[in-house]
Amino acid sequence: PDVGHLKVEAVARAIRRVQADVDIQPRRIQLTGQEATATVSGVIRQLATCDLIIDATACPRTFNLLARVASLREKVLIWCEVFE
Numbered sequence: 001p002d003v004g005h006l007k008v009e010a011v012a013r014a015i016r017r018v019q020a021d022v023d024i025q026p027r028r029i030q031l032t033g034q035e036a037t038a039t040v041s042g043v044i045r046q047l048a049t050c051d052l053i054i055d056a057t058a059c060p061r062t063f064n065l066l067a068r069v070a071s072l073r074e075k076v077l078i079w080c081e082v083f084e
Helices: 007-018 037-047 060-075
Strands: 052-055 076-079
Touching: 037 060, 052 060, 060 076
Parallel strands: 052 076
Antiparallel strands: none
């Protein structure tokens, strides 16, 4: 049912099916792309307040950034990648 949908939205829907009242704040931002530094910094600050961080980007640079945030803030990081 989620074919053709953004992964961030599909994962959010899947989590809500398990726990309907969970506070999910999906972000569609390319952390290691050409986004404005202030935008990326703001997202990283928000990530530091989360209980759980999910990386489904399959981007090693993004994983490294999120792993560092998770490590420094002692947060749980779930990493997933979809293969053909």
